[in-house]
Amino acid sequence: MRIIMVGGGKVIYYLAKNFLAKGYQVSIVNKDNEYCKVLARELNCLVINGDGSKPDALRQAEADKADAILSLTGNDPDNLFICQLAQKEFGVPKTFSVVNNPDNEKIFKELGVETIFNTTKLISILIEQRVEVADVNNLLSIEEGRINISQVILQKSSPVLGKTLKEINLPRDIVFGCIIRGEEVVIPKGDTQLSEGDKVLIITLPENQGEAFAALSGE
Amino acid sequence: MYIVVIGCGRSGSYLANQLSKAGEDVVVIDKKFGSFDRLSAEFTGFTINGDATEIETLKSAKFDKADVVVITTDNDNVNAMIAQIASELYQIPKVMVRLLDPEKEVIYHNLNVITMSPTNLLVDKFTREIIG
Known part of the structure; x- marks a missing residue:
């Protein structure tokens, strides 16, 4: 895998x-000359001091051989341009970009950037979920947050204690992955009973x- | 015609003045409020102070109603993003963009966008003057 x-x-x-x-195999393109020197010293990879939105810089970073490009600048128009340039001029098959303005996620997607990391949205979702219920933990967001794996610790007040999975009334689009009970991992079935601390x-x-x-x- | 001009620098403001004087409906967008000082007394259109890479700004300029969009900010990457929003997402019939770095023209291949490079225009003209 070659990545820029x-x-x-x-x-x-x-x-x-x-x-x-x-x-x-990694190549890095960065505008900051001093930082490039540090990177080149510390890492065993190709470091290009230049503007990644210029064809020349990407050429030097061997974009024609790259499998993927990852654009992480703090400026959304730059990120879009870099991904599109890599795609159109050098045929880089996979493009990844950070977006700073959450509204740009949709725009980037429609303009052909394959995978988008909406950092603002991800952070705010994580914070909201933490703040709302302390017993709930969002473990993982997949596909830019379109599906989540979360953990809920069942407290004394939970209305589902003592019930089997069959008996509890959950919305349809929820899958029980597993239950961790002390040291034990239980793969849930319809007749699995839930208990406090699960x-x-x-x-x-x-x-x-x-x-x-x-x-x-129950909250 | 309803024309949106993005970037009110020397070129953008000059163009907006001309079009407005010719009787067209013109809206000018610029990030810096002070840029609108360049508009002449003959300019009768509207000005919007905002970042044209933000959808809210484009909505307030009634982008969906535009017949022509001209993009003349001093940043090629910003211009490319706005041009694609205009032509691909809003399907605006005529999108024109100033291209500062001719090397960056590749981004517009297969897009319904007219690019104008001041460098190329100038060099062509000079060359023609010199060697015909």
């Missing part, structure tokens, strides 16, 4: 380290998540 990363502050250093550890892992669509949490926690 453009922009980004500290994140890019750690990402590159991570990818290199996995054996990927950590329940559920898979939900974001729009049904609130309903699911309410049904399990």
Whole structure:
């Protein structure tokens, strides 16, 4: 896997380290000359000091051989341009971009950027979920938050204690992944009974998540 | 015709003045409020102070009603984003964009966008003057 990363502050250093550890070939394009020197010294990868929205910089980063490009600048028009340039001029098959303005997620998608990390939205969703119910933990968002895996710890006040999965009334689009009971992992079936302290892992669509949490926690 | 001009620098303001004087409906968008000082007394259109890469700004300019959009900000990447929003998402019939770095023209391949590069225009003209 050959991957090009453009922009980004500290994140890019750690990402590159991570990818290199996995054996990927990484090239970095960054505007900041001093930072490029640091990256080149610390990492075993190709570092290009330049503007990633210029064909020349991407060419030097060997975009014609790259499998993916990841644009991480703090400026959305730059991110869009970089991904499209990589796609159109160099035929880079996979494009990933961060968006800073959440409204741009839809625009980027329609203009051909494949995978979008809507950082503002992700952070605000995580915070809202943490603040709302402390017993609820969003573990993982998949497909840019279109599906979530979350954990609910069943408290004394939960209306589902002692009931079997068959008996409780959950919205349709929720899947029980598993139940962690102390050291034990229980794969839930219709006749599995829920008890206090169970950590329940559920898979939900974001729009049904609130309903699911309410049904399990009683709040 | 309803024309939206984005970027009220020397070129954008000059164009807006001309079009307005010729009787067209013109709206000018610019991030910096002070840029509107460049509009002449003959300009009778509207001005919107905002960032044209934000959908809200475009909505307030009634982008969906535009016949022509001319994009002349001083940043090619910003221009490319707005041009694509105009032609691909809003399907505006005529989208024109100023291209500062001719190397970046590749982004507009297969798009219904007219690009104008001041550098290319100038060089062509000079060349023709010199060697015919």
